[in-house]
Amino acid sequence: MTILRIAFVLPALLLAAHSATMADPVADFYRGRTITMIVSSAAGGGMDIHARMVAPVLADRLPGKPNIIVQNRPGAGGIVATNYLYNAAHKDGSVIAVIHPTIPFAPLFGEPKTSFEATKFNWIGRIDKSSHLCVAWHTAPVQKIADVMTKELIVGSTGPGSSMASFPYMMNRFFGAKFRVVTGYKGGNDIYLAMERGEVHGRCVLTLNALRSIHPDWLRDRKINILLQLAREPSDAPELKGVPTLYDFAKDDHQRAVMELMFANQELERPVVAPPGVPADRVAALREALREALADPKLQAEVAQRKMTLNYASGEAVARVVERAYAAPKSVVATAVESMRPTE
Structure with a gap:
């Protein structure tokens, strides 16, 4: 090989070797790292089951293939x-969460315990979308929705910011229904047990x-009556x-209009979210990994x-739902806030 040829080839080889050793910065960050996926509900419920099924597949699709707990x-x-x-x-992208679909709207509706701005989160995507229901145990005094206009129906809820409370309160105010909400349950499974015990x-x-x-036995054996679809x-x-x-x-x-604002959470069933401040390239990687995983x-x-479903929506689509809700007319928001206040 001539000296002139070496002079041209050697720099090219050195550049190629340098490029080969340069790591993908996202893969470099996630490689060997453990990611925490927070679930805002107790273990064993539908949200928890979804999260635990998705987590290992999401980890496999992320650059660097981290572990997810x-x-x-x-x-x-x-x-x-x-x-x-x-x-x-x-x-930094090492903590993400699957949260209740109503929570992004809690500050909009005046929930005092919130300390976050929903529009500043990095929305990664949505895992599912499903029909929301009101149900009553088969021995309850209310067997169809018309009954709740004249008879009390005691329903369980995890807390005041949950739709488990806000929808019953809204129906009490709008239609004169007689829901009584018992709050403080840790998760959906605790409410299911309370129904079986008669609490x-x-x-x-x-x-x-x-x-x-x-x-599935509740549906098969008619242990519950489905009273209402909380939908348009x-x-x-x-x-x-x-x-x-x-x-x-x-x-x-x-x-x-108030109902449509309250139904916005159904577009966010099982939302996956990262905190504000996560580097943009890691947010993009999380979004792509979730899309591929689902x-x-x-x-x-x-x-x-498991007789469940997946219904993906992108992080950008989820962000638009949140932004649209926060842009709702003040009069609609004000009525929604008033309608969801406790009525007992």
Whole structure:
């Protein structure tokens, strides 16, 4: 090889060797690291089951293939976990969360225990979307939604910021319903046990997918009566045939606008979120990894075996839902806030 040729080839070889040794900065950060996925509910509920199925697949799709551990932080209907994520969690992409879908809107609705700005979170995406329901135990005094206008229905809730409380309160104010809300349960499973023990008569809100997965016997053996779909449009699920929607009861356009604002949380079922301040390249990697994870055939088969579903939405789409809610007319927000206050 001539000296002139070596003079041209050697720099190119050195550059190639240098490029090969340069690590992907995102992969370099995640390689060998343990990521914490916080779940804002107690262990064993539908949200927790979804998170634990998704976590290992998400880890495999992230550059660097980190380990992901799931950590439950229940409390105040999801506010405890969300406050922690915003204020105390590391803001480097090593902590993410799956939170209650109502929590992003809690500050908008005046929940005093919140200490976060929902529009500043880094939204990674949505795991699922499902029909939200009000149900009553088969021995409850209320057997259909019309009964709750004349008979008291005691329902369980995790906390004042949860839709398990806000929807019953709204129906009490708008329609004269007679829901009584008992708060303080750590998670959905605790409310299910309370229903079986007779401590409460039922629950608003829960998803059809959670019932199919956790208590298929309740549906099969008619241990519950499904009173209402908390939605604008009825689901085509066979279990919900003939079950009215909350939207059917709206008396005017203003009430319908309030309901649509409150239904926004259904677009965020099982939202995955990172705190503000996470570097943009790591947010992008988390978003892409979640998209790929939810498209994984093995995960889809496992979810289907549990009679649950996956319904992906991008982090950008989730962010738009949150931003749109915070841009709602003040009069609609004010009515929503008033309607969700305790009525007992």
